Amino acid sequence: MPLPSPFPEGWFFVASRKELMKARLIEKTWMGENIVAWIDDDGEVCVSRAYCPHLGADLRPSVGGTVCEGRLVCPFHGYEFDTSGQCVKTPYAPAPKTAKLGVFPTHEIAGLIFAWWGIDGREPQWPLPEESPDQTDWTGLKIRTIRFPGHPQETTENSVDLAHLRYVHGYDNVKRVGRFTVDGHVLVSDFDFRSVRKLGRFGFLTFDISALTRIYGLGYSYVKIRERSVGIDMRLWILATPVDGTLIDFSIVSQVKEMRKPKRWLPGLAFLPTRFRAPLMNSFTSLQQLHDVRQDLVIWANKEYRSRPRLCRSDGEVMPFRYYCAQFYPDTGDSVTPVRAARNGAQTMETVEAG
Ligand code: FES
Ligand SMILES: [Fe+2]
Incomplete structure (x- = not known):
């Protein structure tokens, strides 16, 4: 299909x-x-x-x-x-x-x-958020772009497919604690999870995350992340951009708020002057996101698209997401070009812009 x-x-x-x-x-x-x-x-x-x-x-x-x-x-x-x-x-x-x-x-x-x-060069049908988030006390943006055969609808579906967070990324306690709503072009998906990560030679760390996701069409997803046990605020933009009908540029943009008084100390972080903590955390976040995307990529690059997925009861929001997406393909007659991402051994390319 x-x-x-x-x-x-x-x-x-x-x-x-x-x-x-x-x-x-x-x-x-x-x-x-x-x-x-x-x-x-x-x-x-x-x-x-x-x-x-x-x-x-x-x-x-x-x-x-x-x-x-x-x-x-x-x-x-x-x-x-x-x-x-x-x-x-x-x-x-x-x-x-x-x-x-x-x-x-x-x-x-x-x-x-x-x-x-x-479609056909028509004017904007809806806006992106008017306001830029305040940059005071935040690191610069770190941008990682990875290019692979894919589709922005498939990558964006990740934000509502909570079941895969456990199986692909190994997160625990994945729960929808907040809202799932669709209002025109804006989709809201809020959830919590726990992630255990390796921090270099410092061993394993547990992060308790609340993620507030705001999706404005298939090219712009913005996630406000609050790590509750340490008290870290992060922002993530997930930007999927079609290149030529087969490849997409998938950009992960991250920034972290300055960490003055963490609730608990992460190993190594206490010895760093305040101004180095957030940038270090941002590099870590950015790499972790890339790591997660690589895990998804194996699935994305080899899967088939199911327009009528056989869902189970706890798959909840996959179909509401699909209905939400339909508005981004207004009737285009002959200009619709069905595409299949290239299968097996997807070629990837990465670029990094320092934050
Ligand atoms: S100036 Fe002549 S083609 Fe551009
Ligand atoms: Fe994922």
């Missing part, structure tokens, strides 16, 4: 502001399209299709696209575009008003840049 389109409608991660500041102009295959993203001197960001409205040249930096004084410059005849996508200059004539790039609407949360991908 094929999965729905590999490109559900929604907001999908493009890059961090930090990455854009460093590179100025980047290129990607994103939602089946070649895109460029760049930032101007005022910090305005533009995400657009990588083709010039003049005579169609490819604007990606690998084939000659550049950014000059904050404007994207086409390598073919030198048209220049500002971050609204408008052509504002050419080398030999007044800029034609109709020359405009195929810009995607963007939204930024905590320095993460998302762009809206709509």
Whole structure:
């Protein structure tokens, strides 16, 4: 049974502001399209299709696209575009008003840049959260991206499939203690669990976790994590972004709140100055998440999609999740391309952005 389109409608991660500041102009295959993203001197960001409205040249930096004084410059005849996508200059004539790039609407949360991908190019149908969470006393973001054959619906289903947390990840006491609700494009899934982890040479540690998950479509999941026995606050963004219809970029973004007075001391942590504790914990969290994703990956890369799963009583929310997902595949007629992720021996690729 094929999965729905590999490109559900929604907001999908493009890059961090930090990455854009460093590179100025980047290129990607994103939602089946070649895109460029760049930032101007005022910090305005533009995400657009990588083709010039003049005579169609490819604007990606690998084939000659550049950014000059904050404007994207086409390598073919030198048209220049500002971050609204408008052509504002050419080398030999007044800029034609109709020359405009195929810009995607963007939204930024905590320095993460998302762009809206709509069916047949339609406008955003719903927003991401307006507010960025307060960054005072929090570490920077650590971003790990792993690329593999997959589908964002399958990876997001993990947040409601509580049964797999025990069998795949070895968590104990997995309980839904809070809400499971669906309100339009927002799905809330709150649960508790206990995790026993190895902390390098310091032995085994037990963490009692409360996870508050907020899902805004299939490209944006945000998890507020409270570790109750030590008193650690963490934030996690799980961002699944379709690349080309088969591969997805799966980004794990994490940050940890400063730990001034832990309820109990983790081995080794007490000897560290306060300012090093949260970053160390963030590195640990990020690696643990990657470890968990690798465990899921084996399952994801080899499974079949069941549109009518034979569930048992305690599988609870898998079908409500599927009904929630249906809104991201509005009737698309011929443009729906069923996809099967490549099976067996999935190739993976990893990149890390320091927090
Ligand atoms: S094709 Fe881009 S300026 Fe001519
Ligand atoms: Fe999982």
